[in-house]
Amino acid sequence: MRFGAGLWCLQSTATMPRHPATAYRELLEDARVMDRLGYDSLWLSEHHFFYDGYCPSLPTAAASVLEVTENLRVATGMLLAPMRGPEKLAEETALLHERSGGRFELGVALGYRDIEFDGKGVPRKERVQRRKDVLHAVHDRVPEVPVWLGSALPEAVERAGRHAHGVLFSGANPLSLVRDLAAAHRRGYESSDGSRPRPRVAALRNVWVTEDAKERAAVLDWFRASYVLYAGLGWSVPQRGQTAAMDFRAELDKALDDAVDTAIIGSAEEVIDGLAEVAAAGVDDVVFRVVVEGAPQAAVHEVLHRLAEEVMPALREVEAA
Amino acid sequence: MRIGIRTRPGREAADARSGEQHAAFGVLIEPGPLTAAVAGAMAATATEVTRLIVRTVLGADHPVTLAEDLAVLDNISGGRVVALVDTGTLDPAAAQEELSLLLAALTPRPVQHRGIRWQVPAGLEGHEAPERIEVTPKPVQLEIPTWVTGEVAPQLGAHTDLPVLAEDPAACDRRRRVQPAIAQLSGDREADRELVSRWSDAGATHLLVGAEDLDTALPEISRYLIPEVAMPLFPRVVAEAMTPRGWPGPARYVDPPAGA
Numbered sequence: 001m002r003f004g005a006g007l008w009c010l011q012s013t014a015t016m017p018r019h020p021a022t023a024y025r026e027l028l029e030d031a032r033v034m035d036r037l038g039y040d041s042l043w044l045s046e047h048h049f050f051y052d053g054y055c056p057s058l059p060t061a062a063a064s065v066l067e068v069t070e071n072l073r074v075a076t077g078m079l080l081a082p083m084r085g086p087e088k089l090a091e092e093t094a095l096l097h098e099r100s101g102g103r104f105e106l107g108v109a110l111g112y113r114d115i116e117f118d119g120k121g122v123p124r125k126e127r128v129q130r131r132k133d134v135l136h137a138v139h140d141r142v143p144e145v146p147v148w149l150g151s152a153l154p155e156a157v158e159r160a161g162r163h164a165h166g167v168l169f170s171g172a173n174p175l176s177l178v179r180d181l182a183a184a185h186r187r188g189y190e191s192s193d194g195s196r197p198r199p200r201v202a203a204l205r206n207v208w209v210t211e212d213a214k215e216r217a218a219v220l221d222w223f224r225a226s227y228v229l230y231a232g233l234g235w236s237v238p239q240r241g242q243t244a245a246m247d248f249r250a251e252l253d254k255a256l257d258d259a260v261d262t263a264i265i266g267s268a269e270e271v272i273d274g275l276a277e278v279a280a281a282g283v284d285d286v287v288f289r290v291v292v293e294g295a296p297q298a299a300v301h302e303v304l305h306r307l308a309e310e311v312m313p314a315l316r317e318v319e320a321a
Numbered sequence: 322m323r324i325g326i327r328t329r330p331g332r333e334a335a336d337a338r339s340g341e342q343h344a345a346f347g348v349l350i351e352p353g354p355l356t357a358a359v360a361g362a363m364a365a366t367a368t369e370v371t372r373l374i375v376r377t378v379l380g381a382d383h384p385v386t387l388a389e390d391l392a393v394l395d396n397i398s399g400g401r402v403v404a405l406v407d408t409g410t411l412d413p414a415a416a417q418e419e420l421s422l423l424l425a426a427l428t429p430r431p432v433q434h435r436g437i438r439w440q441v442p443a444g445l446e447g448h449e450a451p452e453r454i455e456v457t458p459k460p461v462q463l464e465i466p467t468w469v470t471g472e473v474a475p476q477l478g479a480h481t482d483l484p485v486l487a488e489d490p491a492a493c494d495r496r497r498r499v500q501p502a503i504a505q506l507s508g509d510r511e512a513d514r515e516l517v518s519r520w521s522d523a524g525a526t527h528l529l530v531g532a533e534d535l536d537t538a539l540p541e542i543s544r545y546l547i548p549e550v551a552m553p554l555f556p557r558v559v560a561e562a563m564t565p566r567g568w569p570g571p572a573r574y575v576d577p578p579a580g581a
Contacts, residue, residue, distance in 0.1 A: 010396075010458070020458040021396045028366065048389070053458030057386075057393040063362035064397045067334060085382050091355040099334075099363060114446035119454040120383055121443035 001279055001315045004287040005034060005304060006043030006077055006204065010061065011052040015225060016293055020053045026297050027061065028068050033301055035069040037308035041105070043077035043168075043204075043287050047233060048116045054233075056083075059092040066100040074100070077168050077204070077287070078109035078150045082122045082130035086137035094142040107148035107168055108134060113234055148202065152177065154184040161188025164196040171204035171289040172227065172259040175281050178203050182282025182320070201320060202285035205278055206263035206292075209271050209306040216265050218294070225293035227259045228252075268310035275315055284320045322521040322550040324542060325349065325374065327503070327531035328364065336535060337364035340371060343543035347372030347403065349503075349529045354378035354409065358390035365398035374403040374468075374529065379419040380411045385441060385456055388426030392460045400461030405486065405501075408471030416473050417480060426456040427465055468501045490523035500525050506532040510541060514549050521550040 008030070010023040018026075031042055044061055047054040055061050058076045065074045074096075081089075089106075096104035110127045111117065117124045135147065148166040151157050152173060160167050167185050169178050182201045189198050208219045231248035248255045264274035275286055290303050325347035328336035337348040348371055352360040361375045375394065377387055395402040406423070408416040418436045425432050426441075431453035434441040442454050469477050470486040478485035487493050487502040494500055502525035506513045520528050530546075532538030544564060549555050 010393075012458075021399050021461050024393075024396045025399075048457075049454045050457060051455070053396075055393060056389040056457070057358060060358040060362045060390055060393045060397065063359045064366045067363045067366040084386065085355075088355040088382055088386075091353065092359045095352070095356045095359050114450055115442070115454060118442040118444065118446050118450045119385060119456075121440060121445070123445050 001275070001283075001318045001320070002040040002200075002285040003307070003312050003315075004041030004043055004073075004075070004202070004285060005039060005290055005307075006287050007045035007289065008042065008055075008061075008291055009045045009047070010055040011050075011229075013052045013229065013293060023053070024061070024064065028064060030291075030297070030300065030304075031065045031069050031072060031074075033304060035072040037304060038312070039072060039304070039308065040285070041073040041075050041287070043075050043107075045077055046080050046083075047113070048080070048083060049119050050233065059089070059096060062096055062104060063099075066096060066103055069103075071103075073103045073105055075105035075146075075148065075168075076107045077148065078107040080111040080116065081108040081134040082111055082127040083116060083120050084134070086130075086133040089134055090137040090141035093138050093145055097142050097145050102144065105146040105148060105166075106138060107150060107166075109150045146199075152181065154181060157181045158184040158188035158191075161185040161190075161199060162192045164189065164192065164199045166199040167201055168287065169201075169203040169283075171206050171287075172230075172262060173203070174258070174262055175277060178278070178283065179281040186282065200284040201282055202287055203278060203281075203283045204287045204289045205275070206260070206265075207271060207275070207286070207288045207307070208263070208265045208290065208303055209268055209311060210265065210303075211267050215299075219265055220260060220263065222292045222294035223260045223263050223289075224256050226289075227256050229293050231255070268306065268314075271307075271311050272314045275311065276318060279315070279318045280321045282320050322517070322525055323347075323527050324517065324547050324550065325372070325527060325529045326535065326539070326542065327351070327529055329535060330360075332535075333360040334363040334367040337371060337373070338367040339536070339539055341368045343539040344547050345371060345539075345542070346527060347374050347529070349374045349376065349405065351376040351405075354381040354407075358394050361394045361402070362397050365394060365401065368398075368401075371401065372403050373398055373401050374405050376405045376407050376470075377423075378407045378409045379416055379423070379471075380409045384419050384422040384439065385426050385432075385454075388423050388456050391465060392427060392456070392458050395460035395462060395465060396458055398461075402460070402462070403466045403468065406467055406469045406471075406477075406483075408469065408473045408477060411473065413473045413476045416471070416477055420469070420477060420481065424467065427460055429459050431455050466499070468499075470503075487523075487525060490519055490525070493520075493524040495524035497526075499527065501527045501529070503529045503531075506530050506538055506542075506546075508533065508538065510545055513541070513546060517546045517550050 048056045062074045149160040323346040325345045326340045327349045330352045340348045350361045433453045
């Protein structure tokens, strides 16, 4: 199993204010800590035109992280492909890849907020084609960069597997959905010619190591607050087969409860057991969703240390089912 | 007059670090039309105080995206960005529109732009779309210093009152509080002293210099050229004095371990 953490969104929010430049300084501090602790990857996230400064320029932020680290890989989870020109992104990806010794990984998504399409003058109906254009341009320019896609649709995930693209699943997905999607991804890969290595399945999971009841209560608040933020962005998860919808617009409280229910919070042993179930669901890489609304940097550093020292060694050799 | 350097494509971070160590006021980042912000971020994290002059080519991307890239870079660098807006292949009207939208997107005001090339917001997604957007995050600086260069820069400069990067001493405008300029060093100490003095006399305030061999040029720039134009009648006794030998110890003093 490989381990990452995320998502760094570089925000200054109503309930967790800070100078916007502080967010970028802390990103570099966090990255140095993760590099020292032996994490595999740091994941960044993108949105546009939101009040809190949510990072709109992931290649720029990724460059700063890669410059101050030695082994840590930096991935976008996700860069909104329709919002950036294919040629520009291909050139940026090549530059990040070449200057970092191949430590940059590109996750791309379609985007879902009307205002972002409107602000960039991109018709929403073109978003799938634009993502294709981006993937082609990047593959032509720098084919060795790992590509990640994000979706909760089995057919889309299966297609990603067929094209040997990795997938990153949302932290709000219940484990049952993660299992179904991972199976779809593997099915897709197995239907390909197999000429490329099997792409990896990564999953964001809400994870925290603590034995303290007060900290546990605070962490639950943080996870909840982090999904309130996504509700503000207009995000939701539609029904998929046996998995119920998570509609932050129509049923906020229920959706928040469902999202927070995915959390694994407890002692190191309890977290190890929980993550073993995640591996059994078909996940190769866990991305600890610890950079969440309300969590101060000291708490994030402490949990990054505990995860690296008490959890990751027990799971390093575990393989996805 | 102050002197900065042109970094080499592919060497931006290393050159910027070296430039800062050699007292350059700023470093010009110009890796190509599509990757200036990424190369700028690498240079930003390699430096602490030097200004990052980022060649931002109009027409290569949506002006809102260019504004987002510059704003993020300004946050990464703690407010050290200067935008050198290059008009590229645009005609004066197109360059004017793109620059106008870029600058509007960098202010803390919601943006609405109705132009020939761009509509922001574009009004594509139905009636609920707002009439203005707020481009975020905002730059750290109250206003990102903006200079212009390129074929139609003189027209743009005249229209916007922004400083135009001078490539000839005769193009310097003494009425401007900031008159940026660019020149190439020859590698000959006396010729380069004359060159920077000529620019200073012409009224340039910030000269960016390129050199064929930047590694060799940097010690010359910091030892001879920057002092030469830092004051009128720079004392010859200082200009010609021997440079003291360096300390053979490490670059940073490290406290010995306790009890040692």
